[in-house]
Amino acid sequence: MNPILSVRDLTIRFGGVVALDAFSMDIPEGSIFGLIGPNGAGKTTCFNCISGLYRPTRGSVRFGGTELTRLPRHGVARLGLSRTFQNVALYPSLPVRENVMVGAHARLPVSMLGAALRSPAVRAAEEEIAHSADAALAALRLSAYADRGVAELPVGIQHRVEIARALVTRPKLLLLDEPAAGLTAGEVDELREVLLRLHEEMKLTMVVVEHNMRFVMKTCSDLAVLSFGRKLAQGSPEDIANDAAVIDAYLGGVL
Ligand SMILES: Nc1ncnc2c1ncn2[C@@H]1O[C@H](COP(=O)(O)OP(=O)(O)OP(=O)(O)O)[C@@H](O)[C@H]1O
Structure with a gap:
Protein backbone atom coordinates (compact mmCIF):
# COMPACT_ATOMS: atom_id res chain seq x y z
CA MET A 1 0.00 0.00 0.00
CA LEU A 81 -3.23 17.25 7.75
CA SER A 82 -5.01 17.90 11.03
CA ARG A 83 -4.28 17.00 14.66
CA THR A 84 -5.52 16.98 18.22
CA PHE A 85 -3.45 17.66 21.35
CA GLN A 86 -2.58 15.54 24.39
CA ASN A 87 -4.26 17.98 26.78
CA VAL A 88 -7.70 19.09 25.68
CA ALA A 89 -7.14 22.50 24.03
CA LEU A 90 -10.63 23.94 23.62
CA TYR A 91 -12.12 27.35 24.49
CA PRO A 92 -13.95 26.48 27.73
CA SER A 93 -16.22 29.54 27.66
CA LEU A 94 -17.53 28.83 24.13
CA PRO A 95 -20.26 26.36 23.17
CA VAL A 96 -19.34 23.12 21.41
CA ARG A 97 -20.42 24.30 17.91
CA GLU A 98 -18.30 27.50 18.11
CA ASN A 99 -15.29 25.48 19.26
CA VAL A 100 -15.63 23.26 16.21
CA MET A 101 -16.13 26.25 13.87
CA VAL A 102 -12.84 27.75 15.11
CA GLY A 103 -11.09 24.85 13.34
CA ALA A 104 -12.34 26.09 9.96
CA HIS A 105 -12.04 29.86 10.44
CA ALA A 106 -8.28 29.72 10.01
CA ARG A 107 -8.91 28.57 6.45
CA LEU A 108 -11.39 31.32 5.44
CA PRO A 109 -10.27 32.54 2.00
CA VAL A 110 -11.25 36.18 2.71
CA SER A 111 -9.45 39.45 3.42
CA MET A 112 -9.38 41.18 6.83
CA LEU A 113 -11.41 44.05 5.33
CA GLY A 114 -14.00 41.67 3.89
CA ALA A 115 -14.28 40.00 7.30
CA ALA A 116 -14.65 43.36 9.10
CA LEU A 117 -17.39 44.50 6.68
CA ARG A 118 -19.11 41.09 6.66
CA SER A 119 -19.15 40.99 2.86
CA PRO A 120 -21.45 38.50 1.03
CA ALA A 121 -18.39 36.30 0.45
CA VAL A 122 -17.71 36.24 4.20
CA ARG A 123 -21.33 35.41 5.02
CA ALA A 124 -21.35 32.60 2.44
CA ALA A 125 -18.07 31.23 3.85
CA GLU A 126 -19.46 31.37 7.40
CA GLU A 127 -22.57 29.47 6.37
CA GLU A 128 -20.35 26.85 4.78
CA ILE A 129 -18.32 26.62 8.01
CA ALA A 130 -21.47 26.24 10.14
CA HIS A 131 -22.62 23.47 7.80
CA SER A 132 -19.24 21.68 8.00
CA ALA A 133 -19.23 22.05 11.80
CA ASP A 134 -22.70 20.47 12.06
CA ALA A 135 -21.56 17.61 9.79
CA ALA A 136 -18.46 17.04 11.95
CA LEU A 137 -20.57 17.10 15.13
CA ALA A 138 -22.95 14.54 13.62
CA ALA A 139 -20.03 12.32 12.58
CA LEU A 140 -18.74 12.37 16.18
CA ARG A 141 -22.26 11.84 17.59
CA LEU A 142 -22.15 15.23 19.26
CA SER A 143 -25.16 16.98 17.71
CA ALA A 144 -27.06 16.89 21.02
CA TYR A 145 -24.20 18.83 22.69
CA ALA A 146 -23.85 21.56 20.01
CA ASP A 147 -25.13 24.43 22.18
CA ARG A 148 -23.69 23.27 25.50
CA GLY A 149 -20.70 25.03 27.07
CA VAL A 150 -17.53 22.95 26.75
CA ALA A 151 -16.48 23.44 30.39
CA GLU A 152 -19.58 21.62 31.70
CA LEU A 153 -18.98 18.46 29.63
CA PRO A 154 -17.16 15.28 30.70
CA VAL A 155 -13.62 14.84 29.40
CA GLY A 156 -14.71 11.99 27.09
CA ILE A 157 -17.05 14.37 25.24
CA GLN A 158 -14.42 17.13 25.21
CA HIS A 159 -11.98 14.77 23.45
CA ARG A 160 -14.61 14.10 20.79
CA VAL A 161 -15.21 17.85 20.35
CA GLU A 162 -11.48 18.24 19.66
CA ILE A 163 -11.66 15.49 17.05
CA ALA A 164 -14.72 17.18 15.45
CA ARG A 165 -12.74 20.45 15.31
CA ALA A 166 -9.83 18.67 13.61
CA LEU A 167 -12.25 17.08 11.12
CA VAL A 168 -14.00 20.29 10.08
CA THR A 169 -11.15 21.11 7.68
CA ARG A 170 -11.82 17.75 5.95
CA PRO A 171 -8.28 16.41 6.41
N1 LIG B 1 10.09 21.68 23.92
C1 LIG B 1 10.91 20.85 24.55
N2 LIG B 1 11.98 21.28 25.21
C2 LIG B 1 12.82 20.44 25.85
N3 LIG B 1 12.67 19.09 25.87
C3 LIG B 1 11.60 18.60 25.22
C4 LIG B 1 10.65 19.43 24.52
N4 LIG B 1 9.70 18.64 23.98
C5 LIG B 1 10.01 17.38 24.31
N5 LIG B 1 11.14 17.34 25.05
C6 LIG B 1 11.81 16.15 25.58
O1 LIG B 1 11.85 15.19 24.54
C7 LIG B 1 11.64 13.87 25.04
C8 LIG B 1 10.44 13.24 24.35
O2 LIG B 1 9.25 13.88 24.82
P1 LIG B 1 7.82 13.56 24.21
O3 LIG B 1 6.86 14.46 24.90
O4 LIG B 1 7.87 13.61 22.74
O5 LIG B 1 7.60 12.06 24.67
P2 LIG B 1 6.28 11.17 24.58
O6 LIG B 1 6.69 9.84 24.03
O7 LIG B 1 5.21 11.91 23.86
O8 LIG B 1 5.93 11.02 26.13
P3 LIG B 1 4.50 10.83 26.88
O9 LIG B 1 3.99 9.47 26.51
O10 LIG B 1 4.89 10.92 28.32
O11 LIG B 1 3.62 11.95 26.43
C9 LIG B 1 11.46 14.02 26.55
O12 LIG B 1 12.72 13.81 27.16
C10 LIG B 1 11.03 15.46 26.71
O13 LIG B 1 11.37 15.98 27.97
Missing part, protein backbone atom coordinates in the same frame (compact mmCIF):
# COMPACT_ATOMS: atom_id res chain seq x y z
CA ASN A 2 1.19 3.56 -0.81
CA PRO A 3 2.41 5.60 2.15
CA ILE A 4 0.44 8.82 2.62
CA LEU A 5 3.17 10.04 4.99
CA SER A 6 6.86 9.12 5.04
CA VAL A 7 9.08 10.07 7.95
CA ARG A 8 12.81 9.64 7.26
CA ASP A 9 15.73 9.92 9.68
CA LEU A 10 13.85 12.41 11.83
CA THR A 11 16.20 13.80 14.46
CA ILE A 12 15.59 16.57 16.97
CA ARG A 13 17.64 17.65 19.97
CA PHE A 14 16.68 19.79 22.93
CA GLY A 15 19.99 20.77 24.55
CA GLY A 16 21.51 17.45 25.57
CA VAL A 17 18.30 15.43 24.99
CA VAL A 18 17.96 13.62 21.67
CA ALA A 19 14.15 13.39 21.56
CA LEU A 20 14.11 11.69 18.14
CA ASP A 21 17.12 9.86 16.79
CA ALA A 22 16.99 9.01 13.05
CA PHE A 23 13.38 7.88 13.36
CA SER A 24 11.68 6.60 10.19
CA MET A 25 8.19 5.29 9.50
CA ASP A 26 5.77 4.97 6.58
CA ILE A 27 2.06 5.44 7.20
CA PRO A 28 0.03 3.36 4.69
CA GLU A 29 -2.85 5.30 3.14
CA GLY A 30 -6.14 4.21 4.70
CA SER A 31 -4.57 2.75 7.85
CA ILE A 32 -5.20 3.44 11.51
CA PHE A 33 -1.58 3.57 12.56
CA GLY A 34 -0.56 3.45 16.23
CA LEU A 35 2.59 5.17 17.47
CA ILE A 36 3.35 3.79 20.90
CA GLY A 37 6.20 3.75 23.41
CA PRO A 38 6.99 4.46 27.06
CA ASN A 39 6.74 7.96 28.58
CA GLY A 40 9.25 10.41 27.08
CA ALA A 41 9.94 8.15 24.06
CA GLY A 42 9.40 11.00 21.57
CA LYS A 43 5.84 10.35 20.31
CA THR A 44 4.42 13.86 20.79
CA THR A 45 7.70 15.35 19.53
CA CYS A 46 7.21 13.30 16.36
CA PHE A 47 3.66 14.74 15.96
CA ASN A 48 5.06 18.24 16.60
CA CYS A 49 7.64 17.79 13.83
CA ILE A 50 5.04 16.42 11.40
CA SER A 51 2.54 19.22 12.06
CA GLY A 52 5.12 22.02 11.78
CA LEU A 53 5.24 22.96 15.47
CA TYR A 54 8.89 21.92 15.79
CA ARG A 55 11.65 22.15 13.18
CA PRO A 56 13.69 18.91 13.25
CA THR A 57 17.46 19.09 13.47
CA ARG A 58 17.65 16.63 10.56
CA GLY A 59 15.45 14.38 8.45
CA SER A 60 12.36 14.69 6.29
CA VAL A 61 8.58 14.31 6.47
CA ARG A 62 6.85 13.86 3.12
CA PHE A 63 3.07 14.08 2.83
CA GLY A 64 1.57 13.33 -0.57
CA GLY A 65 4.89 14.25 -2.21
CA THR A 66 5.36 17.57 -0.33
CA GLU A 67 8.20 18.12 2.14
CA LEU A 68 6.57 19.35 5.36
CA THR A 69 9.61 20.29 7.43
CA ARG A 70 10.09 23.55 5.51
CA LEU A 71 6.43 24.62 5.57
CA PRO A 72 4.84 26.95 8.14
CA ARG A 73 2.24 25.34 10.41
CA HIS A 74 -0.80 26.71 8.55
CA GLY A 75 0.74 25.45 5.28
CA VAL A 76 0.75 21.91 6.71
CA ALA A 77 -2.93 22.20 7.73
CA ARG A 78 -3.89 23.48 4.26
CA LEU A 79 -2.41 20.36 2.66
CA GLY A 80 -4.96 18.25 4.54
CA LYS A 172 -6.79 13.43 4.58
CA LEU A 173 -4.64 12.55 7.56
CA LEU A 174 -5.59 12.98 11.21
CA LEU A 175 -3.04 12.82 14.06
CA LEU A 176 -4.63 11.97 17.41
CA ASP A 177 -2.49 12.52 20.53
CA GLU A 178 -3.75 10.31 23.38
CA PRO A 179 -7.46 10.46 22.48
CA ALA A 180 -8.33 7.88 25.16
CA ALA A 181 -6.48 9.61 28.04
CA GLY A 182 -8.70 10.12 31.08
CA LEU A 183 -11.68 8.24 29.58
CA THR A 184 -13.71 5.55 31.34
CA ALA A 185 -13.71 2.04 29.80
CA GLY A 186 -17.17 2.73 28.34
CA GLU A 187 -16.03 6.05 26.83
CA VAL A 188 -12.98 4.34 25.32
CA ASP A 189 -15.21 1.74 23.62
CA GLU A 190 -17.45 4.51 22.31
CA LEU A 191 -14.43 6.46 21.00
CA ARG A 192 -13.16 3.36 19.25
CA GLU A 193 -16.53 2.77 17.59
CA VAL A 194 -16.71 6.41 16.42
CA LEU A 195 -13.16 6.34 15.02
CA LEU A 196 -13.71 3.06 13.17
CA ARG A 197 -16.87 4.46 11.61
CA LEU A 198 -15.10 7.69 10.56
CA HIS A 199 -12.29 5.63 9.09
CA GLU A 200 -14.76 3.52 7.15
CA GLU A 201 -17.06 6.30 5.94
CA MET A 202 -14.53 9.08 5.26
CA LYS A 203 -11.63 6.85 4.19
CA LEU A 204 -9.56 8.86 6.64
CA THR A 205 -6.00 7.81 7.49
CA MET A 206 -5.22 8.23 11.19
CA VAL A 207 -2.09 8.11 13.32
CA VAL A 208 -2.83 7.56 17.00
CA VAL A 209 -0.42 8.12 19.91
CA GLU A 210 -1.86 6.24 22.84
CA HIS A 211 -0.91 4.51 26.10
CA ASN A 212 -4.15 2.52 26.40
CA MET A 213 -2.89 -0.79 24.98
CA ARG A 214 -6.29 -2.46 24.89
CA PHE A 215 -7.57 0.37 22.71
CA VAL A 216 -4.42 0.34 20.52
CA MET A 217 -4.46 -3.42 19.97
CA LYS A 218 -8.16 -3.45 19.06
CA THR A 219 -8.17 -0.31 16.89
CA CYS A 220 -4.88 -0.05 14.96
CA SER A 221 -3.96 -1.97 11.82
CA ASP A 222 -0.23 -1.17 12.08
CA LEU A 223 2.03 -0.10 14.92
CA ALA A 224 5.44 1.53 15.35
CA VAL A 225 7.18 1.51 18.73
CA LEU A 226 9.45 4.32 19.89
CA SER A 227 11.86 4.07 22.79
CA PHE A 228 14.33 6.84 23.71
CA GLY A 229 13.71 8.48 20.32
CA ARG A 230 14.53 5.38 18.29
CA LYS A 231 12.29 2.93 16.48
CA LEU A 232 12.20 -0.32 18.37
CA ALA A 233 9.79 -2.23 16.14
CA GLN A 234 7.08 -1.90 13.51
CA GLY A 235 4.38 -4.40 12.51
CA SER A 236 0.89 -5.69 13.14
CA PRO A 237 -0.53 -5.48 16.69
CA GLU A 238 0.09 -9.23 17.02
CA ASP A 239 3.76 -8.94 15.94
CA ILE A 240 4.31 -6.09 18.36
CA ALA A 241 2.63 -7.85 21.29
CA ASN A 242 5.08 -10.75 20.83
CA ASP A 243 8.22 -8.70 20.18
CA ALA A 244 10.81 -9.35 22.90
CA ALA A 245 12.43 -5.89 22.64
CA VAL A 246 9.03 -4.20 22.97
CA ILE A 247 8.04 -6.31 25.97
CA ASP A 248 11.38 -5.44 27.54
CA ALA A 249 10.91 -1.68 26.92
CA TYR A 250 7.56 -1.82 28.66
CA LEU A 251 9.07 -3.92 31.50
CA GLY A 252 6.82 -6.77 30.43
CA GLY A 253 3.83 -5.11 32.04
CA VAL A 254 1.18 -3.71 29.81
CA LEU A 255 1.06 -5.65 26.53
